[in-house]
Amino acid sequence: MSLGVLAQFLLHVLGSLRRRSSSKILHAFVLGAYTLSYLLVSYSLGLMQDSDDYFDEFAVWAVCLLMLLGGTDNLMACKLDDVDNWKSFHMKHLFKGVVVVVIVVLHGGDVPQFQKPLWGILCVNILQSFIRIKSMRMASKSNLLSKNVKPISDYMKGEDKRQPFSAATMKGYKYIVAGEPSLRNHGKEPAVDGPRRDKNITTVEQIYECEGSLLSSRSRRGMRLKDICLSMALSKMLNRRFAGFELGEVKASPMKTSDFVFQGLIAGDNKYERAFRVIEVELGFVYDLYYTRYPFLYQKFRYFALCLPVAMVTFCSWLTNELFKIYKITEARDIPLTATLCLMFVVTFLEAFQLYLHMASDWFKVALIRGYVTGHYLQRSGCFCHMFIGLVLRLKAPRPWVNKLGQYSLLDKYNGTRYGSNCCHFITLFLVDRAKKGRERGNLVKLSIQVKQAIIDSLIRSKGQLTNGARSLEDNGVHGLLSWACAVSDEMLIHSILVWHVATTICKHRLDAELANGGKQIAALSVEDSSAIDIAGPCVQDSSAVASNLSQYCAYLIAFAPDLLPGHSFDSESILDQSIKDARRFPLLQVTKKMEQKCKELLDPSKIIDDNDARVVAQGARLARQLMKIEDMAKRWKVLSDFWAEMMLYVAPCDDGQVRAHLEALARGGEFITHLWALLTHAGVLKRPRLGQRPPDQSKAHCICL
Known part of the structure; x- marks a missing residue:
């Protein structure tokens, strides 16, 4: 169990640092924890089933081990090949989940105080595992080609080269920030004032036209928030290249594409800093799509996905509190109980840390900004939602890149x-x-x-x-x-x-x-x-x-x-x-x-x-x-x-x-x-x-x- 929690720590903490560091030692630890976690869980669950010694904490240990497999959001896969093998992960996790349910049913009722928080943690973990599988399917090659990238590729082929544009204000740039699942007929609708605009589609032009107090063009912070959405839209262009599709906007209007960089991204007083900042965040989005579960925060059930870590922290705190109550009234030294209490403290902290990373992620920020732009009532400075969005947008996550160059002489x-x-x-x-x-x-x-x-x-x-x-x-x-x-x-x-x-x-x-x-x-x-x-x-x-x-x-x-x-x-x-x-x-x-x-x-x-x-x-x-x-x-x-x-x-x-x-x-x-x-x-x-x-x-x- 100690090794299991250590592996969970490595996946939660070092997994979030993996994309920032080229250290071989760090990557070796992460890969080792990711690879050995299945073996560790299988072996430990087998020991619990075959053990002649019985501990009341067996059910808690089993649930914690299951959290190791499906509860890490910032490390969905170590390599690209893992993403396409999502069915294998699904079957392995389903089998482990059944074993854990059996253990909870057999041993969870021996301590009544553990039942409700244990079943709560187990249900949340099952839902988190479902999100992980869904995220892996989203990034898999077959799904990426047919449902995410192809509609955008078809949509951008309809760029109207006659439409006026301005790279400085993003006027006329219809790069999609969100809403591509709503493209009908794979983006092949007849053109009406350019490609047909669905009300569920949000573009870069719409983001930069918004002048709410949080996104004011006169504010440096407001422009940085708009640039995060720009990074999201640009990441979709790279995803099309990864999937092998041509960039329709380049073919339709090369002058417009060129001006986007030369007259927009690398123009102005802060051109040296802004261009690389936008690209850095963009590549962070690309990394997250293939290697983490954060893209699910951008789907229609994003608020439900955010509720899961909140629920997990709540249930873990509840179970830790129940363990602490039993620990206080225990006169003799109970080593399994003491160890379980320490482990739950660590697990609760890790889940709280993961909740913070959820809310500070650029994916969640783009989702909030999109809602802010499309929901005009949110732009009223006095409403509670406006203040909450402004507070969340101030949260900071680790930078997506270490900003250093390798050297060899x-x-x-x-x-x-x-x-x-x-x-x-x-x-x-x-x-x-x-x-x-x-x-x-x-x-x-x-x-x-x-x-x-x-x-x-x-x-x-x-x-x-x-x-x-x-x-x-x-x-x-x-x-x-x-x-x-x-x-x-x-x-x-x-x-x-x-x-x-x-x-x-x-x-x-x-x-x-x-x-x-x-x-x-x-x-x-x-x-x-x-x-x-x-x-x-x-x-x-x-x-x-x-x-x-x-x-x-x-x-x-x-x-x-x-x-x-x-x-x-x-x-x-x-x-x-x-x-x-x-x-x-x-x-x-x-x-x-x-x-x-x-x-x-x-x-x-x-x-x-x-x-x-x-x-x-x-x-x-x-x-x-x-x-x-x-x-x-x-x-x-x-x-x-x-x-x-x-x-x-x-x-x-x-x-x-x-x-x-x-x-x-x-x-x-x-x-x-x-x-x-x-x-x-x-x-x-x-x-x-x-x-x-x-x-x-x-x-x-x-x-x-x-």
């Missing part, structure tokens, strides 16, 4: 070995994958506002026409000097990324060394001279941080998430494996293990072996030497930061066959490239142009992906 880690992972590989009988040599993760770095700014500025400059960094070199006037390092074909893209990564690493360590040496000299300068140095310093440091973070993040994706990058993951892994082997055998890297000395050796022109050497390290060193010829340090780092921002945008779009990799990555903590992929999807950039092709004319910029 080829020059620093090419000779590293993860002995801990290899030991786990053998101890677990190969359940844990063996770590490849030379692949050791660096420390996570925070996604800074400077990185967001560089990405958004690069996207604005591109106007939707993505290149592999060549445009940034042209804009900075160094295309003739450095263009040789840009990939000329899709097959060479990963190789080119690693070359630029090595060059950036060398330049960053050279900069750090110069700053360290310069710090000693600044102390001897006059106040005027030192202040002049400080003025130029922050610009260089910001650009170098952007370039270094994005460079190591791209290398991290090649090493640990190649399925999110262009091309086949096998090709990316093979190129990195060969680069690691070459680095181990590279003569200039045999001199020392210190990074500063390695970079110094690679930058030394007197030790050049062959400028035509095709190895990644050799070409990276050659590129670094050419970058160092740019004497203006600020310009040098602007070249690198602009290049990496443009490269991140170029590798973000993916083919329809690769979109599932982004959905699976959300369950592992999420990746920044998924955010960029979603942002470009909403701009209508669904595919990257193949290298070697001439970019489309400016007049056709909005049709680049069609």
Whole structure:
């Protein structure tokens, strides 16, 4: 029973943190608790039935074990395959439920005080299990295609390109926030002023037109609440891509789709913060649809679903109180009773915590906002419902993403070995994958506002026409000097990324060394001279941080998430494996293990072996030497930061066959490239142009992906 409550704790608490963290330890604990819970429950219930010793608390223990299986809302499934196997879960849970009912019938009547709260908990748990099964059916492939996604896909094909629109006010944007189940004939009704508008359908346009006090456009909080609904509508666009449907609004009105991002989402004073906040919440909705039970809060029985955790907390508190009364009058030390009382305290706390997560979830907030917009009486400031909605909308849940970037440095880690992972590989009988040599993760770095700014500025400059960094070199006037390092074909893209990564690493360590040496000299300068140095310093440091973070993040994706990058993951892994082997055998890297000395050796022109050497390290060193010829340090780092921002945008779009990799990555903590992929999807950039092709004319910029 102690292990059962521990597993329940892991599923309740760590399950809510799973989508925020890429920690393998956290995911291992969650997966272990999720996988072993069925075995633990089966074994414990069998012991209770076969035990010769009888305890009055058997019925309480059995019900608590059943809560472990069906009572966790924030972790419906660990992997996508679990969702499609919902019938298997249904049968296993039905069998366990029958066994628990038998135990409660046989032993629950021995303590009359336990009967009512026990049966109450059991009934609520059965209903929660029904909701879990319903949620899994909603997210299953067959149901998702036929009932949720297909009607929206048909509905959005009827977008009227002649209708006026404004991305700044969302005027004319009929993206569906809610109500798709009410679409008749799968969204194929005749068009009347655009697609036929059902009174049960709520669109982004309606949300942004509402000027009630809670959603006032003059209020920063009101605009953030509207943006939550916008995130919900955008998540439905991603779900259509996951299901393999075309985006009808992109085909019907590419200019309108493009303007939504360029004139709306990334326009205005807070464009760097707002765009990524909307995408972050949107991907949270996508994760919840496939991996949690929260989407049920958005159905017609959402208030009934919210009542279940309230009822569960009430019945658990009632049972805990009855146990405490018996405990107080017991003279002798009753170990089973004491243990049961402690366990019920923990269970009650976990259910109260889950109730809070229910009410603070973005799903429930969107449901309240939708009711607020459609029910005009709720917009009266004096009514109780208005005050209650305003109070609930202030509740805060954990952020859906940790907001950090993974890092990997080829020059620093090419000779590293993860002995801990290899030991786990053998101890677990190969359940844990063996770590490849030379692949050791660096420390996570925070996604800074400077990185967001560089990405958004690069996207604005591109106007939707993505290149592999060549445009940034042209804009900075160094295309003739450095263009040789840009990939000329899709097959060479990963190789080119690693070359630029090595060059950036060398330049960053050279900069750090110069700053360290310069710090000693600044102390001897006059106040005027030192202040002049400080003025130029922050610009260089910001650009170098952007370039270094994005460079190591791209290398991290090649090493640990190649399925999110262009091309086949096998090709990316093979190129990195060969680069690691070459680095181990590279003569200039045999001199020392210190990074500063390695970079110094690679930058030394007197030790050049062959400028035509095709190895990644050799070409990276050659590129670094050419970058160092740019004497203006600020310009040098602007070249690198602009290049990496443009490269991140170029590798973000993916083919329809690769979109599932982004959905699976959300369950592992999420990746920044998924955010960029979603942002470009909403701009209508669904595919990257193949290298070697001439970019489309400016007049056709909005049709680049069609």
